[in-house]
Amino acid sequence: xxxxxxxxxxxxxxxxxxxxxxxxxxxxxxxxxxxxxxxxxxxxxxxxxxxxxxxxxxxxxxxxxxxxxxxxxxxxxxxxxxxxxxxxxxxxxxxxxxxxxxxxxxxxxxxxxxxxxxxxxxxxxxxxxxxxxxxxxxxxxxxxxxxxxxxxxxxxxxxx
Amino acid sequence: xxxxxxxxxxxxxxxxxxxxxxxxxxxxxxxxxxxxxxxxxxxxxxxxxxxxxxxxxxxxxxxxxxxxxxxxxxxxxxxxxxxxxxxxxxxxxxxxxxxxxxxxxxxxxxxxxxxxxxxxxxxxxxxxxxxxxxxxxxxxxxxxxxxxxxxxxxxxxxxx
DNA sequence: AAAAATGCGTCAATAAAGCTGACATATTTT
DNA sequence: AAAATATGTCAGCTTTATTGACGCATTTTT
Numbered sequence: 018x019x020x021x022x023x024x025x026x027x028x029x030x031x032x033x034x035x036x037x038x039x040x041x042x043x044x045x046x047x048x049x050x051x052x053x054x055x056x057x058x059x060x061x062x063x064x065x066x067x068x069x070x071x072x073x074x075x076x077x078x079x080x081x082x083x084x085x086x087x088x089x090x091x092x093x094x095x096x097x098x099x100x101x102x103x104x105x106x107x108x109x110x111x112x113x114x115x116x117x118x119x120x121x122x123x124x125x126x127x128x129x130x131x132x133x134x135x136x137x138x139x140x141x142x143x144x145x146x147x148x149x150x151x152x153x154x155x156x157x158x159x160x161x162x163x164x165x166x167x168x169x170x171x172x173x174x175x176x177x
Numbered sequence: 178x179x180x181x182x183x184x185x186x187x188x189x190x191x192x193x194x195x196x197x198x199x200x201x202x203x204x205x206x207x208x209x210x211x212x213x214x215x216x217x218x219x220x221x222x223x224x225x226x227x228x229x230x231x232x233x234x235x236x237x238x239x240x241x242x243x244x245x246x247x248x249x250x251x252x253x254x255x256x257x258x259x260x261x262x263x264x265x266x267x268x269x270x271x272x273x274x275x276x277x278x279x280x281x282x283x284x285x286x287x288x289x290x291x292x293x294x295x296x297x298x299x300x301x302x303x304x305x306x307x308x309x310x311x312x313x314x315x316x317x318x319x320x321x322x323x324x325x326x327x328x329x330x331x332x333x334x335x336x337x
Numbered sequence: 338a339a340a341a342a343t344g345c346g347t348c349a350a351t352a353a354a355g356c357t358g359a360c361a362t363a364t365t366t367t
Numbered sequence: 368a369a370a371a372t373a374t375g376t377c378a379g380c381t382t383t384a385t386t387g388a389c390g391c392a393t394t395t396t397t
Contacts, residue, residue: 035243043311049330073354083195121373144207154329281344
Protein backbone atom coordinates (compact mmCIF):
# COMPACT_ATOMS: atom_id res chain seq x y z
CA UNK A 18 0.00 0.00 0.00
CA UNK A 19 1.30 3.49 -0.78
CA UNK A 20 2.39 5.60 2.10
CA UNK A 21 0.32 8.72 2.37
CA UNK A 22 0.71 12.12 3.90
CA UNK A 23 -1.93 13.54 6.19
CA UNK A 24 -3.59 15.61 3.46
CA UNK A 25 -4.42 12.60 1.31
CA UNK A 26 -5.57 14.21 -1.92
CA UNK A 27 -6.23 11.86 -4.81
CA UNK A 28 -3.85 13.79 -7.06
CA UNK A 29 -0.87 13.22 -4.77
CA UNK A 30 -1.56 9.57 -4.06
CA UNK A 31 1.53 7.42 -4.58
CA UNK A 32 1.22 4.74 -7.22
CA UNK A 33 3.26 1.60 -6.80
CA UNK A 34 2.01 -0.51 -9.68
CA UNK A 35 4.13 -0.53 -12.84
CA UNK A 36 2.45 1.02 -15.84
CA UNK A 37 2.07 -1.72 -18.43
CA UNK A 38 0.67 -2.17 -21.89
CA UNK A 39 -3.03 -1.40 -21.68
CA UNK A 40 -5.55 -0.82 -24.41
CA UNK A 41 -3.89 0.83 -27.34
CA UNK A 42 -0.89 1.91 -25.25
CA UNK A 43 2.23 -0.02 -26.21
CA UNK A 44 4.93 0.85 -23.71
CA UNK A 45 7.14 -1.98 -24.82
CA UNK A 46 7.73 -0.67 -28.33
CA UNK A 47 7.99 2.90 -27.02
CA UNK A 48 10.91 1.84 -24.87
CA UNK A 49 12.48 -0.31 -27.53
CA UNK A 50 12.57 2.68 -29.84
CA UNK A 51 14.07 4.86 -27.13
CA UNK A 52 16.89 2.45 -26.32
CA UNK A 53 17.53 1.50 -29.92
CA UNK A 54 17.91 5.12 -30.97
CA UNK A 55 19.92 6.10 -27.91
CA UNK A 56 22.53 3.45 -28.68
CA UNK A 57 22.32 3.97 -32.44
CA UNK A 58 23.44 7.60 -32.20
CA UNK A 59 26.07 6.88 -29.56
CA UNK A 60 28.33 5.22 -32.15
CA UNK A 61 29.13 8.25 -34.32
CA UNK A 62 29.27 10.51 -31.29
CA UNK A 63 32.61 9.04 -30.34
CA UNK A 64 34.09 9.73 -33.74
CA UNK A 65 32.67 13.23 -33.80
CA UNK A 66 34.28 14.43 -30.58
CA UNK A 67 37.68 13.88 -32.20
CA UNK A 68 36.81 16.31 -35.01
CA UNK A 69 35.22 18.76 -32.59
CA UNK A 70 31.83 18.27 -34.20
CA UNK A 71 28.46 17.20 -32.82
CA UNK A 72 25.35 15.40 -33.94
CA UNK A 73 24.11 18.38 -35.87
CA UNK A 74 27.21 18.27 -38.06
CA UNK A 75 26.71 14.57 -38.59
CA UNK A 76 23.21 15.05 -39.95
CA UNK A 77 24.31 17.76 -42.34
CA UNK A 78 27.28 15.77 -43.64
CA UNK A 79 25.08 12.72 -44.04
CA UNK A 80 22.34 14.35 -46.10
CA UNK A 81 24.65 16.43 -48.26
CA UNK A 82 26.49 13.23 -49.16
CA UNK A 83 23.28 11.39 -49.84
CA UNK A 84 22.02 14.10 -52.15
CA UNK A 85 24.82 16.29 -53.45
CA UNK A 86 23.55 19.51 -54.95
CA UNK A 87 20.73 19.92 -52.43
CA UNK A 88 20.02 23.51 -51.49
CA UNK A 89 20.00 25.10 -48.07
CA UNK A 90 16.20 25.13 -48.19
CA UNK A 91 16.14 21.39 -48.93
CA UNK A 92 18.32 20.75 -45.92
CA UNK A 93 16.14 22.87 -43.64
CA UNK A 94 13.10 20.93 -44.81
CA UNK A 95 14.81 17.60 -44.21
CA UNK A 96 16.16 18.42 -40.79
CA UNK A 97 13.14 20.46 -39.71
CA UNK A 98 15.21 23.09 -37.97
CA UNK A 99 15.48 26.83 -38.47
CA UNK A 100 17.81 28.64 -40.78
CA UNK A 101 19.70 30.19 -37.87
CA UNK A 102 20.30 26.79 -36.32
CA UNK A 103 21.67 25.37 -39.51
CA UNK A 104 23.81 28.41 -40.27
CA UNK A 105 26.35 27.91 -37.49
CA UNK A 106 26.82 24.21 -38.18
CA UNK A 107 27.00 24.61 -41.93
CA UNK A 108 29.51 27.44 -41.68
CA UNK A 109 31.81 25.30 -39.56
CA UNK A 110 31.62 22.43 -42.03
CA UNK A 111 32.38 24.75 -44.94
CA UNK A 112 35.25 26.43 -43.10
CA UNK A 113 36.70 23.02 -42.23
CA UNK A 114 36.57 21.92 -45.86
CA UNK A 115 34.03 19.14 -45.62
CA UNK A 116 31.30 20.85 -47.63
CA UNK A 117 31.35 23.44 -50.39
CA UNK A 118 28.72 25.73 -51.84
CA UNK A 119 28.06 26.47 -55.48
CA UNK A 120 25.60 29.07 -56.72
CA UNK A 121 22.63 27.43 -58.45
CA UNK A 122 23.04 27.24 -62.24
CA UNK A 123 19.45 28.31 -62.96
CA UNK A 124 18.60 30.25 -59.85
CA UNK A 125 21.72 31.98 -58.66
CA UNK A 126 20.23 32.87 -55.28
CA UNK A 127 20.42 29.22 -54.35
CA UNK A 128 23.46 27.68 -52.71
CA UNK A 129 23.87 24.10 -53.81
CA UNK A 130 25.77 21.98 -51.30
CA UNK A 131 28.38 19.39 -52.20
CA UNK A 132 30.69 17.24 -50.11
CA UNK A 133 34.42 17.36 -50.68
CA UNK A 134 36.42 14.15 -50.66
CA UNK A 135 37.10 14.74 -46.97
CA UNK A 136 33.38 15.22 -46.41
CA UNK A 137 32.61 11.94 -48.10
CA UNK A 138 35.22 10.13 -46.05
CA UNK A 139 33.73 11.55 -42.89
CA UNK A 140 30.20 10.48 -43.86
CA UNK A 141 31.42 6.95 -44.52
CA UNK A 142 33.36 6.77 -41.27
CA UNK A 143 30.30 7.86 -39.34
CA UNK A 144 27.97 5.45 -41.11
CA UNK A 145 30.19 2.46 -40.57
CA UNK A 146 29.56 1.69 -36.91
CA UNK A 147 25.86 2.38 -37.38
CA UNK A 148 25.71 -0.07 -40.26
CA UNK A 149 27.51 -2.69 -38.23
CA UNK A 150 24.92 -2.28 -35.53
CA UNK A 151 22.07 -2.59 -38.04
CA UNK A 152 23.65 -5.66 -39.56
CA UNK A 153 23.99 -7.23 -36.14
CA UNK A 154 20.34 -6.47 -35.33
CA UNK A 155 19.30 -8.12 -38.60
CA UNK A 156 21.51 -11.15 -38.05
CA UNK A 157 19.82 -14.28 -39.34
CA UNK A 158 16.78 -12.35 -40.60
CA UNK A 159 15.26 -13.24 -43.96
CA UNK A 160 14.87 -10.71 -46.73
CA UNK A 161 11.14 -10.64 -45.98
CA UNK A 162 11.80 -9.81 -42.36
CA UNK A 163 14.14 -7.00 -43.32
CA UNK A 164 11.46 -5.59 -45.57
CA UNK A 165 8.93 -5.79 -42.73
CA UNK A 166 11.18 -3.80 -40.46
CA UNK A 167 11.69 -1.17 -43.13
CA UNK A 168 7.97 -0.99 -43.75
CA UNK A 169 7.40 -0.46 -40.03
CA UNK A 170 9.97 2.33 -39.88
CA UNK A 171 8.46 4.00 -42.91
CA UNK A 172 5.05 3.75 -41.29
CA UNK A 173 6.37 5.57 -38.24
CA UNK A 174 7.01 8.68 -40.30
CA UNK A 175 4.51 11.48 -40.48
CA UNK A 176 3.20 11.49 -44.03
CA UNK A 177 3.15 14.87 -45.60
CA UNK B 178 31.82 17.00 -63.97
CA UNK B 179 32.47 18.89 -60.76
CA UNK B 180 33.50 22.47 -61.05
CA UNK B 181 36.94 23.03 -59.66
CA UNK B 182 38.94 25.94 -58.33
CA UNK B 183 42.43 26.64 -59.59
CA UNK B 184 44.17 24.89 -56.67
CA UNK B 185 42.63 21.51 -57.40
CA UNK B 186 43.62 19.45 -54.36
CA UNK B 187 42.09 15.99 -54.10
CA UNK B 188 40.71 16.74 -50.64
CA UNK B 189 38.63 19.68 -51.86
CA UNK B 190 37.33 18.02 -54.99
CA UNK B 191 33.56 18.37 -55.31
CA UNK B 192 31.62 15.12 -55.37
CA UNK B 193 28.36 15.04 -57.27
CA UNK B 194 27.41 11.39 -57.02
CA UNK B 195 24.92 10.45 -54.30
CA UNK B 196 26.33 8.22 -51.60
CA UNK B 197 24.42 4.97 -51.75
CA UNK B 198 24.33 1.62 -50.01
CA UNK B 199 27.73 0.03 -50.56
CA UNK B 200 29.32 -2.94 -48.90
CA UNK B 201 28.20 -3.14 -45.34
CA UNK B 202 26.97 0.46 -45.31
CA UNK B 203 23.17 0.63 -45.15
CA UNK B 204 22.17 4.24 -45.62
CA UNK B 205 18.56 3.37 -46.20
CA UNK B 206 17.95 1.98 -42.72
CA UNK B 207 20.08 4.71 -41.16
CA UNK B 208 17.75 7.30 -42.62
CA UNK B 209 14.61 5.36 -41.81
CA UNK B 210 15.65 5.30 -38.18
CA UNK B 211 16.38 9.01 -38.20
CA UNK B 212 13.01 9.99 -39.67
CA UNK B 213 11.04 7.46 -37.64
CA UNK B 214 12.51 8.71 -34.39
CA UNK B 215 12.24 12.37 -35.32
CA UNK B 216 8.51 12.05 -35.92
CA UNK B 217 8.00 9.65 -33.02
CA UNK B 218 9.23 12.19 -30.46
CA UNK B 219 7.44 15.09 -32.12
CA UNK B 220 4.06 13.85 -30.81
CA UNK B 221 4.66 14.25 -27.07
CA UNK B 222 6.64 17.44 -27.65
CA UNK B 223 3.43 19.26 -28.50
CA UNK B 224 1.74 18.15 -25.28
CA UNK B 225 4.81 18.99 -23.22
CA UNK B 226 5.07 22.61 -24.28
CA UNK B 227 1.68 23.22 -22.66
CA UNK B 228 3.00 22.00 -19.28
CA UNK B 229 6.27 23.89 -19.71
CA UNK B 230 8.21 20.64 -19.78
CA UNK B 231 10.59 19.16 -22.31
CA UNK B 232 11.73 15.79 -23.53
CA UNK B 233 13.88 15.23 -20.50
CA UNK B 234 10.82 15.44 -18.27
CA UNK B 235 9.01 13.02 -20.52
CA UNK B 236 11.68 10.38 -20.16
CA UNK B 237 11.74 10.69 -16.38
CA UNK B 238 7.96 10.51 -16.05
CA UNK B 239 7.86 7.55 -18.38
CA UNK B 240 10.41 5.41 -16.58
CA UNK B 241 9.22 6.24 -13.08
CA UNK B 242 5.76 5.14 -14.13
CA UNK B 243 7.07 2.00 -15.70
CA UNK B 244 9.02 1.03 -12.62
CA UNK B 245 7.72 2.77 -9.52
CA UNK B 246 10.15 2.60 -6.64
CA UNK B 247 13.22 2.92 -8.84
CA UNK B 248 16.06 4.88 -7.30
CA UNK B 249 17.81 7.95 -8.61
CA UNK B 250 20.80 5.76 -9.47
CA UNK B 251 18.55 3.41 -11.49
CA UNK B 252 17.23 6.35 -13.43
CA UNK B 253 20.70 7.70 -14.17
CA UNK B 254 21.70 4.28 -15.44
CA UNK B 255 18.62 4.00 -17.65
CA UNK B 256 18.87 7.46 -19.14
CA UNK B 257 22.65 7.50 -19.32
CA UNK B 258 22.94 11.08 -18.25
CA UNK B 259 24.71 12.70 -15.35
CA UNK B 260 23.33 13.31 -11.90
CA UNK B 261 23.46 17.07 -12.38
CA UNK B 262 21.47 16.83 -15.59
CA UNK B 263 18.79 14.78 -13.94
CA UNK B 264 18.62 16.96 -10.83
CA UNK B 265 16.96 19.98 -12.39
CA UNK B 266 14.39 18.00 -14.30
CA UNK B 267 13.55 15.76 -11.37
CA UNK B 268 13.22 18.70 -9.01
CA UNK B 269 10.73 20.38 -11.34
CA UNK B 270 8.65 17.23 -11.58
CA UNK B 271 8.63 16.82 -7.79
CA UNK B 272 7.79 20.48 -7.22
CA UNK B 273 4.95 20.22 -9.76
CA UNK B 274 3.51 17.20 -7.97
CA UNK B 275 4.03 14.58 -10.68
CA UNK B 276 6.63 12.53 -8.83
CA UNK B 277 7.36 11.94 -5.17
CA UNK B 278 10.37 10.58 -3.31
CA UNK B 279 10.39 8.12 -0.43
CA UNK B 280 13.49 7.16 1.55
CA UNK B 281 14.50 3.56 0.87
CA UNK B 282 13.12 1.14 3.49
CA UNK B 283 16.37 -0.82 3.79
CA UNK B 284 18.92 1.74 2.71
CA UNK B 285 17.69 5.12 3.83
CA UNK B 286 20.21 6.98 1.68
CA UNK B 287 18.25 5.93 -1.36
CA UNK B 288 15.40 7.99 -2.76
CA UNK B 289 12.78 5.76 -4.28
CA UNK B 290 10.70 7.48 -6.95
CA UNK B 291 6.95 7.09 -7.40
CA UNK B 292 4.47 8.78 -9.70
CA UNK B 293 1.45 10.54 -8.27
CA UNK B 294 -1.92 10.15 -9.93
CA UNK B 295 -1.20 13.31 -11.90
CA UNK B 296 2.15 11.82 -12.92
CA UNK B 297 0.48 8.68 -14.16
CA UNK B 298 -2.06 10.65 -16.13
CA UNK B 299 0.71 12.64 -17.74
CA UNK B 300 2.63 9.49 -18.70
CA UNK B 301 -0.49 8.05 -20.31
CA UNK B 302 -1.29 11.24 -22.18
CA UNK B 303 2.24 11.34 -23.59
CA UNK B 304 2.22 7.68 -24.56
CA UNK B 305 -1.08 7.86 -26.37
CA UNK B 306 -0.08 9.61 -29.59
CA UNK B 307 3.10 7.54 -29.75
CA UNK B 308 1.11 4.34 -29.44
CA UNK B 309 -1.28 5.46 -32.15
CA UNK B 310 1.69 6.04 -34.39
CA UNK B 311 3.11 2.60 -33.60
CA UNK B 312 -0.25 0.97 -34.19
CA UNK B 313 -0.51 2.71 -37.55
CA UNK B 314 2.98 1.57 -38.52
CA UNK B 315 2.04 -2.01 -37.63
CA UNK B 316 -1.26 -1.86 -39.50
CA UNK B 317 -2.02 -5.17 -41.13
CA UNK B 318 1.11 -6.79 -39.72
CA UNK B 319 0.95 -10.33 -38.37
CA UNK B 320 1.97 -11.19 -34.84
CA UNK B 321 5.13 -12.78 -36.27
CA UNK B 322 6.00 -9.56 -38.07
CA UNK B 323 5.51 -7.54 -34.90
CA UNK B 324 7.84 -9.87 -33.08
CA UNK B 325 10.42 -9.50 -35.84
CA UNK B 326 10.37 -5.75 -35.50
CA UNK B 327 10.78 -5.98 -31.74
CA UNK B 328 13.65 -8.41 -32.14
CA UNK B 329 15.32 -5.98 -34.52
CA UNK B 330 14.91 -3.08 -32.10
CA UNK B 331 16.26 -5.16 -29.25
CA UNK B 332 19.23 -6.11 -31.41
CA UNK B 333 19.98 -2.44 -31.98
CA UNK B 334 20.71 -1.96 -28.31
CA UNK B 335 24.20 -2.16 -26.93
CA UNK B 336 24.33 -5.26 -24.84
CA UNK B 337 25.86 -4.72 -21.47
C1' DA C 338 34.81 3.45 17.21
C1' DA C 339 36.97 5.49 13.40
C1' DA C 340 37.54 5.65 8.54
C1' DA C 341 36.04 4.90 4.02
C1' DA C 342 32.62 4.35 0.70
C1' DT C 343 28.03 5.21 -1.08
C1' DG C 344 23.63 7.69 -2.50
C1' DC C 345 22.02 11.90 -3.20
C1' DG C 346 21.72 16.99 -3.62
C1' DT C 347 23.68 21.26 -5.01
C1' DC C 348 26.76 25.19 -6.54
C1' DA C 349 29.26 27.02 -10.41
C1' DA C 350 30.86 27.30 -14.92
C1' DT C 351 30.53 25.74 -19.64
C1' DA C 352 28.93 23.83 -24.13
C1' DA C 353 25.92 22.15 -27.95
C1' DA C 354 22.06 22.87 -30.34
C1' DG C 355 18.10 24.55 -30.84
C1' DC C 356 14.74 28.88 -30.85
C1' DT C 357 12.55 33.93 -32.21
C1' DG C 358 12.84 38.30 -34.28
C1' DA C 359 14.85 41.59 -37.15
C1' DC C 360 17.26 43.05 -40.96
C1' DA C 361 20.58 42.96 -45.25
C1' DT C 362 21.78 41.39 -49.93
C1' DA C 363 21.29 39.38 -54.24
C1' DT C 364 18.27 37.64 -57.44
C1' DT C 365 14.03 36.35 -59.64
C1' DT C 366 9.17 37.01 -60.45
C1' DT C 367 5.25 39.79 -60.99
C1' DA D 368 9.35 49.32 -60.44
C1' DA D 369 7.71 46.49 -56.83
C1' DA D 370 7.21 42.27 -54.56
C1' DA D 371 8.72 37.85 -53.45
C1' DT D 372 12.35 34.50 -52.68
C1' DA D 373 16.88 32.28 -51.08
C1' DT D 374 20.26 33.00 -48.19
C1' DG D 375 23.12 35.04 -44.57
C1' DT D 376 23.74 37.34 -40.25
C1' DC D 377 23.20 39.90 -35.75
C1' DA D 378 21.54 39.63 -31.09
C1' DG D 379 19.55 37.44 -27.38
C1' DC D 380 17.36 33.50 -25.25
C1' DT D 381 16.21 28.44 -23.80
C1' DT D 382 16.84 23.60 -23.00
C1' DT D 383 19.56 19.97 -22.10
C1' DA D 384 23.51 18.28 -21.47
C1' DT D 385 28.51 18.41 -19.57
C1' DT D 386 32.62 18.52 -15.70
C1' DG D 387 34.35 19.45 -11.19
C1' DA D 388 33.83 20.29 -6.44
C1' DC D 389 31.76 19.90 -2.13
C1' DG D 390 28.33 18.73 1.73
C1' DC D 391 25.33 15.63 4.23
C1' DA D 392 23.39 11.43 5.78
C1' DT D 393 23.97 6.75 5.98
C1' DT D 394 26.09 2.30 5.41
C1' DT D 395 30.12 -0.57 5.09
C1' DT D 396 34.77 -1.63 6.09
C1' DT D 397 38.68 -1.66 8.86
